[in-house]
Amino acid sequence: MTDGKEFDTNSGVTSRKGIDCSAYMQRVFQDEFAVSLPRSTGEQMKLGSRVAKSQLHTGDLVFFKTSSRQRHVGVYIGEGEFVHASTSMGVTVSSLDNQYWGARYELARRINGSDA
Secondary structure, eight states: OOSSOOOOSSTTOSOSSSOOHHHHHHHHHHHHHOOOOOSSHHHHTTSSEEEOGGGOOTTOEEEEEOSSSOEEEEEEEETTEEEEEETTTEEEEEETTSHHHHHHEEEEEEOOTTTO
């Protein structure tokens, strides 16, 4: 699954705005890996195997705790960056080490074809 393959960050999204993070992950994994993910971030967080931040590979899901009850998900694209989406900002690339995301990083999961 995470063989270093590069993928299109648009991944079939016709509008880069109006899609939330978990729906975008569904689209990326379906379009790029032919893997179906559940709709919610909480359910996506249960899939695959946990990966240390220092061991991230392209295609790993990265999760952030944005509030006491909210989570955010993106997909790691290498070089310390991840692609993610929000309904207000659309699809964007961010650094895991920037002040906002670095402080909220929670965990990463590696999804294998048989896990999803």
